[in-house]
Amino acid sequence: MKNLGKIFILAFLQVGVILTLPLFMTDAAxxxxxxxxxAVMAEVVETDPxxxxxxxxxxxxxxxxxxxxxxxxxxxxxxAAEMPxxxxxxxxxxxxxxxxxxxxxxxxxxxxxxxxxxxxxxxQAWLSEEQLQEKWVAAYDDYSEKIRTAVSETKGQCxxxxxxxxxxxxHSSSGGKTESSENVFGQALPYLVSVESREDPAAVxxxxxxxxxxxxxxxxxVAAWNEAAAVRVSDGALLSEAVFSTSGRLMSVKLCxxxxxxxxxxxxxxxxxxxxxxxxxxxxxCFTVTGYGHGVGMSQYGANxxxxxxxxxxxxVLHYYPGADIVPVSAIAGNSEVL
Ligand SMILES: [Zn+2]
Numbered sequence: 001m002k003n004l005g006k007i008f009i010l011a012f013l014q015v016g017v018i019l020t021l022p023l024f025m026t027d028a029a030x031x032x033x034x035x036x037x038x039a040v041m042a043e044v045v046e047t048d049p050x051x052x053x054x055x056x057x058x059x060x061x062x063x064x065x066x067x068x069x070x071x072x073x074x075x076x077x078x079x080a081a082e083m084p085x086x087x088x089x090x091x092x093x094x095x096x097x098x099x100x101x102x103x104x105x106x107x108x109x110x111x112x113x114x115x116x117x118x119x120x121x122x123x124q125a126w127l128s129e130e131q132l133q134e135k136w137v138a139a140y141d142d143y144s145e146k147i148r149t150a151v152s153e154t155k156g157q158c159x160x161x162x163x164x165x166x167x168x169x170x171h172s173s174s175g176g177k178t179e180s181s182e183n184v185f186g187q188a189l190p191y192l193v194s195v196e197s198r199e200d201p202a203a204v205x206x207x208x209x210x211x212x213x214x215x216x217x218x219x220x221x222v223a224a225w226n227e228a229a230a231v232r233v234s235d236g237a238l239l240s241e242a243v244f245s246t247s248g249r250l251m252s253v254k255l256c257x258x259x260x261x262x263x264x265x266x267x268x269x270x271x272x273x274x275x276x277x278x279x280x281x282x283x284x285x286c287f288t289v290t291g292y293g294h295g296v297g298m299s300q301y302g303a304n305x306x307x308x309x310x311x312x313x314x315x316x317v318l319h320y321y322p323g324a325d326i327v328p329v330s331a332i333a334g335n336s337e338v339l
Contacts, residue, residue, distance in 0.1 A: 078099045085146055097313060164332060171300070184295065238255070249274040251274075
């Protein structure tokens with residue numbers, strides 16, 4: 001309503017009309033070459049701003065090939081790729097909003113010149129219709145409908161902080177608490193702090209996992225990371241001076257005397273998360289790991305558990321991204337992609 005007041009004032013002053021108008025115009029209106037008059041502007045005041053209805057086009061990079069598509073259509077392929085379609089409808093909606101927000105964040109960050117890629121390790125995963133047919137086979141029609149509903153029922157809804165799209169990180173599962181962004185990405189963000197994540201261990205595949213390595217496997221894994229350090233594998237203090245965060249994840253440790261972060265250790269030994277403990281024996285080493293993923297932002301299994309217990313998608317995203325606002329995607333600052 002604040003924006004409507006702004007238009008109303010501009011209609012009378014006839015100042016800055018051209019600069020302000022595109023934010024509130026429909027596609028059809030934008031195609032008109034006629035510069036609106038104050039009278040036309042007054043008509044705009046009488047209607048709701050078409051913010052949620054505006055079409056956002058994005059540029060998607062798949063294996064280096066760029067294609068342009070509607071943001072909402074793109075999100076169907078993201079939600080389908082990033083979250084099991086068997087999840088609760090409200091969890092799928094929460095995923096759609098998180099994915100929409102992250103897409104806008106990523107585009108604004110200019111990581112790919114304003115485009116976004118389908119590599120889950122870089123931006124976020126995306127699957128085409130053909131890939132989804134192969135993935136879901138007989139369940140395609142049901143799952144496709146379910147995902148499309150989750151996207152359309154949250155159409156244009158985005159999470160923002162201080163008027164900008166948030167870095168809506170998400171992961172598979174957390175062992176009771178999520179992790180702060182500072183402890184994983186090295187940057188503190190007010191909406192990516194550690195929060196409780198109640199999950200049903202029986203409903204999460206491999207909630208607890210183990211990685212067992214023999215002495216020779218241990219040597220090979222360490223040598224692949226640091227050949228010089230690998231000679232000290234059998235010297236005694238293989239892992240020492242471990243520091244854990246308040247959420248229980250490994251922050252740092254010395255591996256064969258060399259300092260590594262929890263994320264680095266996770267990578268060296270292909271652990272599912274940094275929520276890890278270990279036991280050394282004469283035959284080797286055994287890691288015990290809880291959850292899956294970096295632990296920052298929304299836990300997907302936690303979101304599904306909240307949905308099962310009756311939470312709405314709004315309650316889910318505001319739990320995992322505390323302090324964020326739910327806004328129309330067109331309200332995101334610097335969003336030049338809104339047509
Ligand atoms: Zn990318």
